[in-house]
Amino acid sequence: MSEFLAMGGYAWYVWMAYGACALAVVIEIAAVRARRKRAFDELRMSAAPQTPSMLGARGSR
Amino acid sequence: MLINWYRFSSPVSFYPLAGSLSYAAGVLAALLVGVGVVMALIVAPTDATQGDAYRIIYLHVPAAWMAMFIYLVMAGWSAFALGFNTRLSAMMAQALAPTGALMAALALWTGAFWGRPTWGTYWAWDARMTSTLILLFLYLGVIALRNAIEDPRRADRACALLTLVGAINVPIIYFSVQWWNTLHQGSSIGLTAAPKMAMMMVAGILVMTAAAWCYTIAVSLSRVQAIIVERERGASWLESLIAVPEG
Numbered sequence: 546m547s548e549f550l551a552m553g554g555y556a557w558y559v560w561m562a563y564g565a566c567a568l569a570v571v572i573e574i575a576a577v578r579a580r581r582k583r584a585f586d587e588l589r590m591s592a593a594p595q596t597p598s599m600l601g602a603r604g605s606r
Numbered sequence: 607m608l609i610n611w612y613r614f615s616s617p618v619s620f621y622p623l624a625g626s627l628s629y630a631a632g633v634l635a636a637l638l639v640g641v642g643v644v645m646a647l648i649v650a651p652t653d654a655t656q657g658d659a660y661r662i663i664y665l666h667v668p669a670a671w672m673a674m675f676i677y678l679v680m681a682g683w684s685a686f687a688l689g690f691n692t693r694l695s696a697m698m699a700q701a702l703a704p705t706g707a708l709m710a711a712l713a714l715w716t717g718a719f720w721g722r723p724t725w726g727t728y729w730a731w732d733a734r735m736t737s738t739l740i741l742l743f744l745y746l747g748v749i750a751l752r753n754a755i756e757d758p759r760r761a762d763r764a765c766a767l768l769t770l771v772g773a774i775n776v777p778i779i780y781f782s783v784q785w786w787n788t789l790h791q792g793s794s795i796g797l798t799a800a801p802k803m804a805m806m807m808v809a810g811i812l813v814m815t816a817a818a819w820c821y822t823i824a825v826s827l828s829r830v831q832a833i834i835v836e837r838e839r840g841a842s843w844l845e846s847l848i849a850v851p852e853g
Binding site for chain 2: 549552553554555557558559561562563565566569570573574576577580581583584585587588589591592
């Protein structure tokens with residue numbers, strides 16, 4: 546196992562490359578999920594049952 | 607089999623299709639990444655000249671290919687958006703830019719960590735490296751331009767134009783190793799190593815490339831769904847989605 550992790554002396558280079566790719570994928574997936582959640586939250590807000598005062602606040606159409 | 611493809615040029619009918627395609631591509635990407643990483647790090651033997659440092663190739667080559675390919679797809683959608691004034695094509699281009707930027711950044715990053723042990727430097731102003739850096743800046747420029755323009759339809763046209771003008775950079779990257787006598791080597795798959803080894807390497811690279819493809823499809827279709835929800839707000843069909851969140 547430690548031999549595997551050592552990557553024949555190139556551990557720093559190999560794991561920096563693989564680690565960055567793994568991190569990038571995790572961050573991008575999280576970012577897309579957050580964006581979807583935000584988009585749906587905003588949609589829900591704009592589609593919420595509207596009282597006249599809310600319409601006024603949003604600027605009625 | 608007759609399919610009315612025009613139907614999918616409308617966000618209403620495209621939205622659910624994007625969801626199922628994204629899911630399928632995501633599952634496939636996870637499987638391929640699993641197989642590909644095992645091949646890359648465990649099954650593939652150590653390279654005779656480069657030692658284990660060469661294992662970066664399984665990330666570097668797919669990332670670099672995807673960075674170029676995504677740009678071409680983005681340019682295709684942009685041309686479509688300009689020519690036919692279809693907003694869904696512009697949304698597809700918009701959805702691809704961040705993933706393209708990520709691939710370009712990863713190609714440069716993994717290249718740096720491969721270049722250091724093999725060439726002795728993380729970075730050089732080599733023709734291919736510089737043109738790939740420009741590719742990253744083009745992606746970031748398109749994203750920044752989109753954020754700078756308030757009206758989405760005007761942003762669509764401006765971004766499409768910038769994307770198409772920047773497309774000239776892709777053949778420059780591709781042919782840079784032939785046009786200039788430069789540090790980055792040319793295509794070396796199957797040329798330097800023993801046949802059995804080369805087969806293993808090529809197989810690993812192809813699996814990782816397929817994984818990157820599926821990943822890109824999954825993540826960009828998921829993002830385009832978010833973009834549709836952001837941009838089509840107020841359309842009555844969207845409000846039916848809220849009942850089943852993330853439909």
